[in-house]
Amino acid sequence: MAKTVSFGVMxxxxxxxxxxxxxxxxxxGGAVALIEPVVNTFAYYFHEKYxxxxxxxQQGRQTETVHVA
Structure with missing residues (x-):
């Protein structure tokens, strides 16, 4: 947790x-410093979903290939 907080502060x-x-x-500078991490958090969520x-x-394609062969 300390590492996460440290990274956030940085x-x-x-x-x-x-x-x-x-x-x-x-x-x-203050506005961007507050808004940017919030926007980045949402962007990260959708990035991970993608x-x-x-x-x-990809795993589904590999399974299909194994069953066909």
């Missing part, structure tokens, strides 16, 4: 710092 810090340095706007479905399709 992620938010990097997002904040990059946006702040690129724009000079501390409020925008890969799980892909794996299941």
């Amino acid at each position: 992620h938010v810090s990097v997002a904040f710092t990059l946006v702040w340095l690129m724009t000079g706007d501390i409020v925008l 890969w799980a479905a892909r794996k299941q399709r």
